[in-house]
Amino acid sequence: MRRRATWRPSGNLAAPGPWPAGVQTRVADNRGVSQALEAFDDAAERIFGGLRRVSSGRLPALERLETGPWVGLGVAIVAWALIVVFSEPWGRLWGTGQDARCYWQAAQDAGRPYLHSDWNDPIAYVHSPAFLQLITPLTALPWQAFMAAWTENLIAAVRFLTGPRLLAAGLLFPFAAMEVAGGNVSLILAVAIVIGFRWPAAWAIVLLTKITPGIGLLWFAVRREWRSLAIALGATAVVVAVSFLLAPDQWRTWVEVVSRNAGKGGTWASVPVPLWIRLPAAIAVVVWGARTDRRWTVPVASMMALPALWYGGISMLLAVIPLLPPRRAAAINRPG
Numbered sequence: 092m093r094r095r096a097t098w099r100p101s102g103n104l105a106a107p108g109p110w111p112a113g114v115q116t117r118v119a120d121n122r123g124v125s126q127a128l129e130a131f132d133d134a135a136e137r138i139f140g141g142l143r144r145v146s147s148g149r150l151p152a153l154e155r156l157e158t159g160p161w162v163g164l165g166v167a168i169v170a171w172a173l174i175v176v177f178s179e180p181w182g183r184l185w186g187t188g189q190d191a192r193c194y195w196q197a198a199q200d201a202g203r204p205y206l207h208s209d210w211n212d213p214i215a216y217v218h219s220p221a222f223l224q225l226i227t228p229l230t231a232l233p234w235q236a237f238m239a240a241w242t243e244n245l246i247a248a249v250r251f252l253t254g255p256r257l258l259a260a261g262l263l264f265p266f267a268a269m270e271v272a273g274g275n276v277s278l279i280l281a282v283a284i285v286i287g288f289r290w291p292a293a294w295a296i297v298l299l300t301k302i303t304p305g306i307g308l309l310w311f312a313v314r315r316e317w318r319s320l321a322i323a324l325g326a327t328a329v330v331v332a333v334s335f336l337l338a339p340d341q342w343r344t345w346v347e348v349v350s351r352n353a354g355k356g357g358t359w360a361s362v363p364v365p366l367w368i369r370l371p372a373a374i375a376v377v378v379w380g381a382r383t384d385r386r387w388t389v390p391v392a393s394m395m396a397l398p399a400l401w402y403g404g405i406s407m408l409l410a411v412i413p414l415l416p417p418r419r420a421a422a423i424n425r426p427g
Contacts, residue, residue: 153412156260163258167246170262171239174272178238188238189213190403191274195237197223198230204341208348210355210399217348218276219299220341221334238274245271248278252285252409261409270403276300277394277403281410284390288414291319292326297393299330302349303366304393306373313381355399362400369395386414 178188197204197216204223207214216223223230229240246262249271253261261267270277283296284307291311298305311320335342356365373395380388390410397404 153257153260157256158259160255160258163250163255163262166259166262167250170268170271171242171246174242175235175239179235181234187272188241188274190276191238191241192234194218194223194226194241194274194276195230195234198227202338202341205344205348208352210352217352218301219331219334219345220338221299221330222276222296224334224337241274242271245274245278248282249409251282251413252278253412257412264406264409266403266405267409270406273403275401275403277397277401277407278409280304280393281390281407284393284407285410285413287323288386288389291323294323295327295330298323298327301397303370303396303398306370306396307377307389307393309374309377309392310381310386310389313378360401360403362402362405364400366396366398369400387411390414 174187177183177186178191180186181188181192193207193214193216196207196214200206204216204220208217209215210217229237232240249261249267250258262271267278280297280301283293284304287293287297287307294305294308297307308320308323311317311323331342354366356363373392376388376395377392380386380392387410390407394400394404394407397407
């Protein structure tokens, strides 16, 4: 393996000799710095060498998880029915829709969607007013009808990400099963990220809900795809402007809610790694992916950058499937 050039002291300075005490101290310091730099260089070489070996090899054989499209459809129907049935009465043991209830309840609070907005409140709503306005046709439904429509959307999101032959595996993937049953928005964000490569305006959904997964936009910046970046940010700005005209007070409250909840972690149902540790790693992943043309790193980085990495949020990894190299994705998503 070719070694990176690492700074070392010059030969005369590093060689032993009758140097004065002050010079000897500086020589020792220089040697320490040189050794630290060399150790860092070796560690970085091993890490990125390992990443290169993993990325150049085959990902797990997803083809082994394929089933006939009718199997996936059957699993989807059974899952949908069970989730809808167990969503009522609300709050029962083994109930469903814990996260979906946050969206529905916020719309029922007569113009005060942030009445429950503490991060770990069971029915906290902390997304922007724009998202709630977007789903208004659904939140106008009774709770169980809303749950039926919302679950259908999430199952459709899994189908979009996995294709017909991996639909059963996708729905049975434990983290995705948790997410569909709970009704969180992470799978919608995964779809938006995939679509965002072709229609960057889709990133508005990411930025106006979880916010920090928008770190994936670094893909466009690193690759100097300025037009796509401008469309993503411009579309978000337009949505914000229109939404603000409709509900200016809610936007002012939302800014306060975001600042109040910033830095708070999740509960036992989340990965116990704080955002300040995950965010730099997410940046490194997306920058590396952009420089090496690996689109699948974007949903991985966005998942890592979730404000709290709830276990259901790991379902965003399903977005890797449609971003695999074209021949691999075509083989997985071939029709039944």
